[in-house]
Amino acid sequence: MGYGSNGTILRVDLSRGTAAVETFDESFYRRYPGGKALAAYHLLREMPAGADPLGPENVLVLATGLLTGAPLSTATRFNAIARSPLTGAFGESEAGGYWGPELKMAGLDAIILTGRSPEPVYLWVKDGVAEIRDARALWGQDPPTVQAAIKEAVGEKNARVLQIGRAGENLVPYAMLMNELRHYNGRTGMGAVMGSKNVRAIAVKGSRKYLELAHDAAALGEIGKRLSKTVTEHPQSWDLRTKGTPGLTDGLNAAGILPTRNFRQGSFEQVDKIGWEAYEAIRSGTRTCYACAVRCKPEMAFVGRYTVTDIYDGPEYEAVAGLGSNCAIFDLELVARANELCNELGLDVISTAGTVAFVMECVEHGLLGPADLHGVDLRFGNGEAVLEALPLIAEREGIGELLALGSRRIAEQVGGESISFAMQVKGLEMAMHEPRGKVGVALGYATNEAGADHLVGFHDGVFVNPESVSFKGAAGIGITEPAGPLDLGATKVRNWYTGERWNSAEKVLGLCFFGPAPRSFIQVDDVVGAVRAATGWDVTVDELLEMGERAVNLARLFNVREGFSRRDDRLPDRLHEPLEGGPLTGTSIDRAAFEAAVTRLFELKGWDPATGAPTPGRLRSLGLDWADGAAAGGAAVGSAAVGGAPGGADGGAVDWAVDGAGPRGAARPLEAE
């Protein structure tokens, strides 16, 4: 009987052209079960302090979650983690789709990429056997061509392909990874990191079944079957299934928190042109991820003023708001085409749209002029200019050279007051959620190690009314007291802290944000039950919360080592200024109250409120004593000992003298090639 994991990872040294499989024991997995925890563990241990994010020393870890690939709705996710070229901080992005489950079925829990290949390559992994293949002919090709060519070359039409686009090839610091064309690790530039290693794609195919790995396959299968039947019986998952994320637009607008004109306003006067009714009129279908009954992914295909195909995903809500209201573009067809372009080029749509909106405002203030823009009239409302600019970003030509910097670096060049309205934290552009109307989101934006991401905790609305479906769903993680959306008091901070640990646990387990309560339909007891069935471990919700917290602390330790501190946990100044339009006009986040909330949050986390660094006591309680030294000195332990002869014929022994849990593993030779 297994414990839900393969116990193996694949390490690929691209500089040496070698690959080897390493094994870890069950006690190691109980501490670092997968996803964010497993990947952050390897990044912290193996990347030398101060490594260039786009240099060979950076370490890109692609890690499935503990449950990824289980026949359980939303158990589809994998994490891409490395030092971010956009922020210099902990880089992190998750995606669903099919690649993560396939990797698990190929007998691997994670792939670690180190070094840099001298020539473009792709990686072909089948049932634990890896091969580095020539990709020179694929470099520069569009994603569908690359995907089809690889599937044909490996002779597996059902192989799953993870790849970068032109933006990743050209090292745009907010380039993304895509799998099966429709699923994206969008945030923090993981596509640029893979591109810097000269890896265009990783194709995987496996023949295992997840249930073969499970401790109690029958029990896990039963939970999965039961849950798949209840998707349409719960209001939150019913909504995700029937409308997907584009159903959010109108409600956020009505609440006064739809980002508009670079977050200057909170509602959009022409929301009906990008809202749900407009979307529904041209939505062509919905798709899903591996074994997921939620089926939340919308797509569009139409021939009109623009031709848009359903090769890629979306536009999701983030694109609708980011390229729509936040750029003052009230044309959903144009937004759909711009979204398609971002996907085709391999650009993170959130950072792309945020950077474009920021430049539009710089133009409005006269901080950037025609000479800076190379003839592209990038002002609010000019959608055609956005379509013109996007390919130039991926090619880093003309205006694209400027836009490819991202909003913070542009602000540093432009100077003046521009940094005050560069809507980013640590260099990562804010997602399309206005925190002046839900201040817990601001806590997440400011303190998240990767920057201003919206999927690092649960938004305030979840915890407002104790009689609501979402609040009742949060009871299982110990949330019992409500707090209003603008409240920054002790209850809000405590709720945020609990929610963040649970959210991080989802990333460790490989569950999508749209699976578990309080955001959706899988109740906390069922998550615990699924982990118990998969592993045979007597886990409790508290242990899952601790797994999530351990992963957050690893990320924080990485940032501490790279010179980040509390001074980097700050919001853009605009959020401390009044919103200018919509029902929340005049609302701002009080600086003193916010700083007090951050202090309170760090105290709850066991972090030094002055520096934001985890205290030795907290690290001890999480079993991370070993990491204290790694954070201070940046010693890369055990990173270069694997490899051997070209082709990986001689894996060599590795002694993983790791942490207090005492796991020890050994590399074994690559099985073939």
Next chain:
Amino acid sequence: MKVHLWGELGFYGPDRQSRFEVRLDGELPLVEAIRLLGVPEADVAVLGLNGEVVRLSEPSLTVSDGDRLDLFPATSGG
């Protein structure tokens, strides 16, 4: 009265319909109208009455035939 139950509130519509019309005889307090629709008050975050955002706590608010009522949930990211 035209009703639009946005987002997850559509779950409570007749046959899971998000948009529908109901016939009202005379004026009805807003709170009562929502109860009549079967939508849990606790899950309603924002109300729109004839295109204007209103508060459920305003006791004087009433609806009648010819009005348009929009109910929005607390959306929580994604």
